[in-house]
Each structure stands twice: as structure tokens, then as C-alpha cells.
Amino acid sequence: MHKHGKISSLKLKGKEITIALAGNANVGKSVIFNQLTGSKQIIGNWPGKTVELAYGKLNYKDNEIILVDLPGIYSLTTYTQEEEVTRKFIAKEKPDIVINVIDASTIERNLYFTLQLIEMDIPLIICLNQIDMADKKGLIINFDKLSELLGVPVIPTVAIKGVGLKELIDTALKNINRKPSKKIKYSRDIEDAISKIIDYIEDNNIVSPYSPRFTAIKLLEGDQELIEKLNVHRGLINYVEKISNKLMKKYGQPTYAIIASQRYMYISSLLRNVLNVKEPHKTLAEYLDVITTHKIFGFLTSLGVIISLLLWTFYVGDFLSSIIEKLFNYIFIASPNLQGTLFEVFINGALGGVVAGIILVIPYVLPFYLFLSAMEDSGIMTRIAFMLDTLMHKIGLHGKAIIPIILGYGCAVPGIFSTRILETRRERILASLAITMVPCSARTVVILGLVAAYLGVEWALLIYGINIAIILIIDYITSRMYPGETPGLILEIHEFRIPSLKVIFRQTINRTMSIIYLVFPLYIVGSGLIQVLYKVGIFGYMDQILSPITHVLMGLPTYTGTLLIFGFIRKELILLLLPQITGTFNLTSILTPQQIFSIALISTIYIPCISTMATLIKEFGPKDTMIITILNISTAIFIGTLLHLFYTLFP
């Protein structure tokens, strides 16, 4: 069974063997994890989604193995949360062996991380993945030589096809407790400095969570976590500082720079003996690349892909929804029922929530995630991030932020979770603010059911257009009022690849399931509760209290108040309740086209739904959630009033 958990919740004692997968982002760790455990780890062709640790179990040749998928990182310093998680996990939990997964097609950069793992002096083997890709790029790697020079076993694999994975596990099991047999040697100055520090540590019996050599190297690199941890040993810290200053004076560079460049020099000389570069094949992927990042076509493809995603979701969603609805009609019809005791009303409401979830929301969520997963796996997402970086800077974000925002079109909850790929809290909040206003699947149902059905598809598309404009303006204003730097974009661009159907299907199922886990509980309980409140009869008062806003400012019927309160629980209730409250399915007889348009547009932006709000509180705390909510509400009031004014002036 797959679980997400913090390190502290992992109890890895007992007879099981723990194997950890470590490496750069997007090298195939999650693919290997899934292939081996058959478990549900989200995979994508964009970096950074594994922030919490995923672990799964497998039984292999009478061994019980716990496999841990560590976040994708580039270095073992502690500058990002992911790096810290990885380093602490390896030091504290002491996995029986670490498999360092390397993308063979970018081996030079990947080995930088490998060298640091070797320095940690832990049981280690190397999985040289995607050798087929390396082959296409003309990189011929001598595995045996690589293994010999690094003092670590090397297994070539093509994880996506399952090639080499059996050998990988066999080798891992064979090499438990076998540490690397070679040391990475630096220049004489650095080696002198390292041994002096090791001597100091050993002479003074200083206890570090890491091996003495690793501790010495990290201290020289100015590692914040270690310096804080060992700060009680003032003598050691001062000693290291003295040595570092001497080195800095000599090389004219900070020590971390000296060490980093020597590591890369080491890799270059190593690769001279291991790597044979041939003329690469010109692949279809390269032509695709030219188009997707072209000055004009690049924008068009970015836009085209996003529009296709939405249109595909509309049409396939509508189709699926109608089929499932017909099926359900044969079984039972869950229409709101206010007869009976409060308990019966509650149960009826909750049941209505379940049915609506299955026949209305899931049919839109499924095709959305299917298309999105294909996009991610192909690598087009990073191209979109690349093309839209400048635009995103205008709203205080960088290109990568487009990824969580697009996710928000499916459901805001996973969208907000995935803002973790952004560097700062400020960016995460700005992106989440945008996500709360993006029309998710439930809001799509409202837009399609109201606007597309009664006014026409072009008006529905207009709502999407206006919605994007509103989001850009609100985020632009908010980013000006919320000062702070937007860190620059550094994004690895991966080669295009043909998406793997297996990966796409698995990820679609996982994402849909996670919506059911994360969103449905509040959605179902809320549906029951709100129906009880309705029966108790407080909505009449609520309508009156809200009527200055709904009726006077926005020119809508007073019962809109009830609709909007219900919509806080589930956005699509706005559509479902209209016939209930008004007593007719012929909405054009009771609402003007302008009012229909207003209700649909306002319902996309007026408040984050209850599940989204819970997610916001979990990620950012109540204060920032309040601010985001207030921004939502005031934007909706402003837009509603503006539309009313516009209709009055230009009838």
C-alpha cells in the first residue's frame, strides 16, 4: 500500500530491507518505483513533484523490500527543502542501500550528485537509466569502466520498458552494506584542508550525523545546516573559517565554488575514459522542439495545447457525463428531498453529493487528467513554461507557475498542492490565488450547463477569456502590493518523448482517486449539512442579508444568495439548484440572458470552495487563506457590479 508521510512517521526497523532511490529530477526514479512496486507514485515530465517521500513494498526472492522514492535534486547541500529531506533521510534512516538513478543522456550533470553520494560513504549502486535515449544522442557509455573508476556497481536500464530492473534489484541485494571502494580526490590544497578538519573532528571527539570526510567537505562548502548543528563546537567552526579564508584568498573564489569546479573537472576527466560521443540521429523530437519554441508558432502551440485541453475536456466530459447520467437514471434518482426528519434530509443531501460527484464531476476530471498526463509525459509542459515566462513575470511569477495553474483547470486542490514546485512562499500564494479563480471541472459544469446551453458555446468561451483577463489583472495588482523578488527561472529542458500509455493511465487513475480522497469527504458532508440548513429555513434570511450585493449591485434575483452559499460547498450546485428554487427548467423564462451570463461568470471567481479553502489553510495558514478569500469575494462583487452597470448603460 502506498503512503505519503514525513520522515518521522517512517519506521524502517525490522526484517525488511530498505532501498532508497536518489537522483536528479526527471531521471526515471518514479518510473522505477512504479515498475517495481506497482504502486501509485505520480510521475511527470517536469521536475519537482516528489516533495514528500513516497514508499512502497515489494516481495522479491523471499526478501521483503521497502522502496523509498526520494525527491529529485541536483546537489546534497541544504538550500532547498528537497535536498534537506534527502540528506536527512539518508543520514537518519540509514537505508540498507541507495540506488542512484542517473539519466544516461545527461550523464555529466548527473554525476555531480553521484560524487556527493559517494562522499557520504554509504552503500551505493548506480542505475544508468534511459540508455536508449543516450544512444539516440550518440553517447556510448562504457559501463564497466564507469563502475571501475567510481568504485560503485553500475547497472544500465530502460526503466520505462522494464529493461534491466531485475538485475538492478539483484545487484542492490548483493551489495547491501558494501560502500564505494574509491574516494573522490580533490586538489592537494583541498585535500590538505579536508584532512586537517577530519583530524580536528577526531581529536576533539566531535559527533556529526555524517561521515567525517563528508562533514569536512560540507563545512568547507559553508553548509548552513551543518554549521548550525555543530555551532556548539565554536573552535571547529572558527578553524574551518580560517582554512576557508586562506583557500579563498589563494583561488580568488569562495570554497564552494572551488569544490564544485573540481568536482566537474573530476567528472570531465572520468568521462574521457568512459564516454564515446558519436554523431546524434536527427530525431522527430528535435523538429517538434523547433516548432514549440518558435517565436510565433511557440506561442500558438502553447495556446493551442491549452485550448485543446479545455475543449477536449468539454466534449469528452459532456459525452461521458450524459452516458453515466443515463445509467444512473435506471438505478435511482437522487433529487434533493426536504421531506422527513433532519437526519433523512442530511442523508439525502449527502447521497446527492455522491451522485453528483460521480455523474457530473468525475466525467470531466477523467478526460482532463488523461490529456494533462499525456502533456506532462511528452515534455510539452516545460516548453509552455519556457514560452510564457515573460508573461508570468508580469504577475510576479515565473514560467514554471503555469504548471500548477493548468492543473487547477481540473481541480483546485491538487493545483494548490503542486505549487510546491515554486521556490518562494510569495510565488506559491500568488499562483494559488490564480488557481482559486480558474474554472475547475465543477465550474466548467456550471458554465456549460448555463451559458453554453442557454446562450451558446461562443458565450461560454467568452467567459473563459474574461476569466483569464480577470486572473491576470488580479494577480498583477496583488503582486505589486505583495512586495518581494521573483526568483529567476532555472528549468531543465528534457527531450520530447512519446508518452507511455501505461504511465498516462496510471497517473490519470491516481489523480482521479486522489480527488476522491481529498475533495469528496468535505463535498459529501457539506452537501448533507447545507441541505439541513436549507430545511431549517435560514436561507430566506441569508438571501435578504445578501440582497444589497446580489440584487442591488449586481442586478440578480435575490435567490442568487442561496445559490452562491450552496456553491461554496460544491460549485456545480449553482446549476443543479436553479430549477429547484425557481421551479422551472426553462431558465430563460425567469432570467435574462445577461443575468445567466453574470451568474456563470461570478460563480467562477467568487469564493474558493470548501475543499479548496481547507487545502489553502493546510498549506498557508488561516491568515493568507482569508486574504485570498477576500480577494475572491471583492473581485466577484466588483465584476458583478460592472456587468450590471454595463447592461444598464448598453441594454
Added chain:
Amino acid sequence: MKHKSVSIEEYLEAIYKLSRGDDLVKTTALANYMGVKPSSITEMLRKLADKNYVEYIPYKGVKLTKKGERLGSKITRKHRLYEVFLWKVLGRRPNNIHHEACEVEHGVSDETDILLCKYLGSPAKCPHGEVIPACDINVSSCQACNVELSGRTTRKENLRPLIWLSEGDNAKIKFIRGESKVLRRLYDLGLIPGTKLKILRRAPLNGPIEILVRGSRLAIGSDIAINIFVSKD
């Protein structure tokens, strides 16, 4: 005599700005920028060519020589640093400080230039959004400047910010400006002084630059690329 050298510097600054170090600048474009008639700058361009600051090709335009680019970037740097000083430290508004900086730039010594840069925290852009060129001390990062200020040597080659390069250009990283956090990230990814890179693509509208470095492809936002200085192959 002094007056003449001031106008030489003004011309080199203008050509530097228009050429981004490399391109051929049309005489008419230069005349427009300087606010004079094309006919009246011919004499000046000949003089610059005599002193080996530019290559002057009559009817076509001018191109900076290595020597000309060096002086042009130096003056531009002093101008823009001084503007940042007026703006950030003294609180002057960016819209009317250009002319003052034009006057002062010729009198700022190299020593003051370095101290000003350190004091201002090695800024990347002038108040009008133009790149501040790199200094000509032979260092590979700003941190080096904090360690030691004696015994400095000057760089042999002229450096250009990565954002000025075109698709297909090959270059070598020489200097990365700025704070250590970004520097560490770039170093971890293998963008270390001495590393060769190739510009694969540039996103439009001053967007990110995609480079090929150590066999992997990276997209670098323009606000980081502005701080990566290279020498062109």
C-alpha cells in the same frame, strides 16, 4: 584636449549601446542617437578609427574593436552604476538623472567604480532597465571581490552578458555576478567559470534563454542570464 577625450568616450558609449559590443552600427543610426547630422560624425568616426577604437567602413557603419569595446563598456558601466547610486541611495527619480550621469561618468576612477559596485551590492541593471556591464577585474564571482582587493589583475578578454548572445552562438562562462544563493544553484548545475555553452534558443519578449551545457539543456530566465558573463568563441 580633455574635452576631446570626453566626446570620444561619449561616442564609444553610444556605439557600445547600439551594437551590444558586436554588431555593425549604421552611421545614420548613430547620428540619430547622438542627435547630430550624419555628415558631421564622419570626422569623429575617422578619428576613432585612427585610434583603433572602431573599424569604420564608409557608407556602411562602424564596429567596435576589442579596444573600443573595452572602453565603451567601461564608460557605460560607470554611467549606469552612477545612475543606480543617484536613484537607490540618494532617492533621485530615474527620469532626469541620465544627463547628470553623462557628465560624471568621465570623471569616475576605476577604484571608485569598484567601490561603488560593491556598495550598491553589484546591481545588474540601471534604473532604466539596461544591463550594467561586468567590471574588468580578473575575478569569476563577486564574492572574490570581498576577499581581497589587492594584487588584482585585469581581464584580457571583453565579457558580454549571456542575454546579448544569439541563437547558435558558442561561448565560455567567465564571470557570474551576484549573491551566493543563485551562484550555488548555477554551480551545482555545472555553470562554472570556464564552462563552454551553446545558445540553443531564445524565448521572445526578453524571455528565458535555453542553453546546452555539459550535455544537458537548461532554460535560464533573463533575470539570471543578465548576470552570467561570457566570452564569445
